Amino acid sequence: MEDPFAHEQEGFHKGLGARQLQMIAIGSAIGTGLFLGTGGRLQAAGPSLAIIYAVCGFFGYLILRALGELIVHRPSSGSFVSYTREFYGEKSAYVAGWLYWLNWAMTAVADATAIAIYIAWFGQYSDAVSAIPQWVLALIVVVIVVALNLVSVKVFGEMEFWFALIKIVALLTFMVVGICFLIFGSPSGQPTGFHLIADSGGMLPNGMLPALIVVQGVVFAYAGIELVGTTSGETKDVERIIPRAINTVVLRIAVFYVGSVVLLCLLLPYTQYSDNESPFVTFFESVGVDYAAPIMQLVVITAAASSMNAGMYSTGRILHSMAVAGSAPKIAAKISKGGVPVAGILLTAVVALFGVALNYWVPEEAFEIVLNIAAIGTMASWAAIALSHQKFLSLVKQGQYTRPGYRAPGGRFADWAVIVFIAGVMVLIAFDYPVGTWTLISLLVVIPLLIGGWFVVRKRVYEYAALRDGYTGQFPVIARTHGTDRFRNDDYNHGSGNIKNHFEE
Template sequence: MESSTPLQLDHPSEPPVPSVAQGGLRRSMGSRHLVMIAMGGVIGSGLFLSSGFTISQAGPLGAVIAYLAGAFVVYLVMACLGELAIAYPVSGAFHIYASRSIGPATGFTTAWLYWLCWAVAIGSEFTASGLLMQRWFPDVEVWVWCLVFAAVLFGMNAISSRFFGESEFWFAIVKVGAIIGLIVLGGAALLGFHPLSEAGTHPFLFENFNTSGGLFPNGFTGVLVTALAVFYAFSGSELIGVAAGETEDPARNIPKAMRSTVIRLLIFFVGAIAVIAATVPFDEVGLDESPFVTVFSSVGIPFAADIMNFVIITALLSAGNSGLFSCARMLYSLADEGHAPQAFKRLTSRGIPLIALSVSMLGGLASLISSVAAPETVYLALVSVAGFAVVGVWMSITASHFFHRRAFLRNGGRVQDLAYKAPFFPLVPVLAFSLCVVSLVGIALDPTQIAALYFGVPFVAACYLFFHFRYGRKAREGQKA
């Protein structure tokens, strides 16, 4: 890909930057930053709050199976992503993969799906964080906290990509600590060690799985309808691909970060869900309280609700931090491709796409306003598209890998020459794509989630049509050239 002329990035008094990414973005993040950016994007309300919904619908064993399946799909998608990220180590890379391997219209649609997903998530996370802050500051309006959090996250992203990576690293440490605490303390309680709780009130091992109808209370359909919610809980792992253009030594750091991310997600998510499902009866969990609060309270942890309130706020802001980073890089990359206003390509002296960052923040605040002004119309549509978008992006990644590898082999390339190669081609991309389709079939069976299809499918169609009429001729001429 031809990149724009790099802008002057360094102040005269600063030492030279070791390496520069495409378009002038700095390669300043290492493997640990990539891992924590992915972990920060993944570990959010999907685990701390929505896991209760998954357990209530799928049952204890069904929830564990659902999250195991989600982790497996993440592994498949990350395997495809690893090969693509090293082949195209550019910022905002998802739509680059699709544009090069499938077609520019698919790349355009993928980019806007992902941008909208995170823009909506940013607004909803600000709202949720503001509501949780009212536990301690009941007299302060929610919108005040939303603006405070927006200013903090904007500042973190506007300073430098390395500062963003460092802030996300420490954000993620808090969340990971909470998950490890849940697994260790909850696991010990299941083994009979719970001196702070009342005797005889805590289940032993997996006896909670044996309650009437507790394994699969709603049959296999109950597991299937939670597929999208589980996949959405794992969304954010693909942020490694977004940050590829600002990573030191992509060929070494990207595969390392992906392996670490998959292993940690498997341990943290499946371990946490197993402990929660074994501790709390499936018919007593839902969205009204975090299952983490319930577990910590059951083992007698003092101030469990306040501790988890802080952790959940941190989780939401961390996910918003990663989301804002992703939105800005996606707009920058679209502009670099000529499919968005060129103003989004302007960089600060520190290599930050500030205009793209500002527009992304405005998009998040717009979804925040819509959640208050029109909760049953605009906001519902945006949230539905956001859930649909994650699976759509994963499908785009796996399809891009399939066509990329096939073209590579047809052009005389040798698999052994690849710096990183996804295993078992073409099984991995085909299986991952198929499982994503199954998750969309699952939501069609749930009246509360089917809105994702009603709004998501027309949105995708609108993106393709807009690209055809606005950029189609230019794209066709570019391919001929």
């Protein structure tokens, strides 16, 4: 049967191989959330942060496996937005797509802010660097990353491969050094071991509520694991490569996140970490390895650049998927000869420039503000994946689809468990006063904008859907197929009216 969504892939190149996808899958989830955000979250939650990373990582695993099954069912650069369209219709895909775009656009702002903070750290060694305002550094970063992202998917793949490799080598180096210090003692003579946790107030030194509130920041740290879905449309041999990438990435991320946090707590009291410096830099400075701290700072700059690069890549593809469906500006559907959705990437770059302005107005709060907004976008994308997967399984049960060989564990129960988890995180964001509370209040602006935007684009969306399904008459007739709104030719004539009226019948 002809794939009605095949047009979403027109113009893209199969430029990503197994080597690149493995590193993208790992590296996309190891960025500013771990390298910068962990310091502030350790300060707030204490050693219990390791448990929080493990719990959130488990739900991230369920999400990845559900997405993996959908990918093998039908690879698409539109990822879960395309699956939402397939199983729930155009309106749901419109909401999921724009919230995901908001997520990565805000992540780009967070990454630009983080990189500016990282570079400013070198001001202690250079008066020239200290004289550069944070917003200027953020602007330079945005321009460089956007320019590199506009070349081709192969360039993106290679950049992400080496970015991810640098991050992984740095984390492994830290873990090896940290374990050696635990076994043989620190050269500087400072104490290490589990007693540091006991002497600093135990696992929950600041109580349960501060530990729970950092959950949304941990979710942001895991944001990016769903990028493997976006890359599937430009990956060779999807049925073999995607399952392998997903199966390996979950264990590695768990080791890097949970293992790193546990080591950090065993090497220094949690109180020595802060939100304005990478905890890895804090550790190396504490043991007197002066040259290691600047090297690690360069690594975390690479990590943030990698995350931002991935965000630009992802939003360009998502906006393209939405544009060919009519729910994003037409220009976002254009693809260069190199297979790059240039306009979609540039649209995200405009928002990143807003982040530059945020760094000018409130440089101290910029990172936390956009982190909370990005966390909401991540929650929306995870919910879209879980809901799409459970709908897919429901239709499988009805005999309308066949499950692929690669299947998510837990079935629909796991999908609903993810939904409950997401609802809990949204409640916790509300308790994170003032930033989290005001972030949720900002939805009072976002929701009306989404509703207004739908009324602007809906006629075009219906027209595109009618053309996609091969309708050649004046007005479409609705056929409910697989739970979504599908158009077909029919001898039945509605007479006069418009697309919207017929759609709502």
